[in-house]
Amino acid sequence: MRKKIVAGNWKMNTSVQEGIELAKAVAAKAGEIPAGVELIVAPPFTHLVSVAEALKGSKVALSAQNCADKEKGAYTGEVSADMLVSAGCAYTILGHSERRQYYGETDAKLVDKVRLALDKGLKVILCVGENLDEREAGRHFDVVSSQTKAVLYNFSAEELKNIVIAYEPVWAIGTGKTATAEQAEEIHACIRKVLADKFGAQAADDTTILYGGSCKPSNAKELFAQPDIDGGLIGGAALKADDFIAIALSF
Numbered sequence: 001m002r003k004k005i006v007a008g009n010w011k012m013n014t015s016v017q018e019g020i021e022l023a024k025a026v027a028a029k030a031g032e033i034p035a036g037v038e039l040i041v042a043p044p045f046t047h048l049v050s051v052a053e054a055l056k057g058s059k060v061a062l063s064a065q066n067c068a069d070k071e072k073g074a075y076t077g078e079v080s081a082d083m084l085v086s087a088g089c090a091y092t093i094l095g096h097s098e099r100r101q102y103y104g105e106t107d108a109k110l111v112d113k114v115r116l117a118l119d120k121g122l123k124v125i126l127c128v129g130e131n132l133d134e135r136e137a138g139r140h141f142d143v144v145s146s147q148t149k150a151v152l153y154n155f156s157a158e159e160l161k162n163i164v165i166a167y168e169p170v171w172a173i174g175t176g177k178t179a180t181a182e183q184a185e186e187i188h189a190c191i192r193k194v195l196a197d198k199f200g201a202q203a204a205d206d207t208t209i210l211y212g213g214s215c216k217p218s219n220a221k222e223l224f225a226q227p228d229i230d231g232g233l234i235g236g237a238a239l240k241a242d243d244f245i246a247i248a249l250s251f
């Protein structure tokens, strides 16, 4: 049985103090979440060490939102996979559409990042998703398939065990427009097929695929009820502990 996950991507929000409070509020309620559901929070880099401390003794895992494509050295402003591990991270998000769109993150760069993250012992939440033009042109299956292949076909079935995929249609992120459960499900099923073609049915079946894009307490239940949707990557609604927990209670 593949793992169910609800992950909170805080993006560039909260002060360190606010982040600690949010993490404590999530940790305090994490006991309400069924045993088979993993909770993850992904604060900004500056918060990681303090949030790790705030989460101690809880079952909430810590993730970064990005990591460097180089191991170490003269790369001013970058944060390495080793640093994330030493700060207490179990995961890093990679390839979020905001990184692809605003910071020039390419599939080729993502291969290097995923490689380093896995080699250093981090699990990866790899984001894929089409933008509005691509959806309107009917290219969403092609775009998501090729993003998935371009990165993940460089890895082995063994490595895939430490990779979670998040399908996030760009037109649904932060817009209040959620993909319908049917729209999300058909892409999730397509991603699973792309995985099965390369890694076999069992490996594809064991991979957790999250939905992200305006997921909130009012729509999580319907989304999570789909056979290929294994949880969510939550942006805006992850900034309120009660909403985040309510989403995790939606399975």
Ligand code: PGA
Pocket (backbone or CB within 6 Å): 009, 168, 172, 173, 174, 175, 176, 212, 213, 214, 215, 233, 234, 235, 236, 237
């Ligand atoms: P949103 O963001 O829930 O605010 O739409 C999701 C994400 O970008 O991960």
